[in-house]
Amino acid sequence: MTNKKTDVVTELVTLIKKGNAHVPLTDAVADLPAELRGKKVRGLPYSIWQLVDHLRFTQWDIVEFSTAEGHESPEWPAGYWSEHITEVSDELWNGALQQIAKDQERFFKLLKDRADELLQPFPWGSGQSLFREAVLIADHNAYHVGEIIVLRRLLDAWE
Incomplete structure (x- = not known):
């Protein structure tokens, strides 16, 4: 017999990590050419980099809030979105992706x-x-x- 609470936790971890019916973040950003990270598409207010950084920051905020009383979240929405930059270094890009993974592990x-x-x-x-x-x-x-993924399609960088 299984422990129902453990089963629920396992399902939540799988949902966050793999997305179940959705593409996981790791797949969505895999093999993205570096020159497209900061590129905007006409009519959309953000780049792929801004979305990744938004995911990083928002998830961190949720984990911090869930950890203990006293965490103060920034003003919505301005505090959750980074300024647009056109060139995103490997260091910045990889750092954000590593922070997302690290905070997910903390949350798990x-x-x-x-x-x-x-x-x-x-x-x-x-x-x-x-x-x-x-x-x-x-x-x-x-x-x-x-x-x-929509941005990647519009940038002809998704199969």
Whole structure:
């Protein structure tokens, strides 16, 4: 017999990591030519880099909020979006992707360590729970990964 709470945590981790019905971030950015990272497409307000950096920052914010009381999130939306830059160095790009992976691992540990409290509202916030924040990460990532793929298609960089 399996532990239902462990099963839920496993499903949440899989959803965040692999996207289930959605392309995971790692696949969405794989083999993206460096010169396209900061390129904007007419009619869209952001580049692939800005989307990746937005995912990095927003996920970090959610993990920090989920960890303990006292975390102060920045003003929405300005605090969650970086300025447009046209050239994104390998260091900046890889650093953002590594931070996303690192924060996901931090969040997965939190899910596993607090599996008995998944639906219990945090003592801080306005009713958020660890389960809700996990679904938020998965939902938010899927939305913006879809935008990355659309941008890649518009830039003729997606098969």
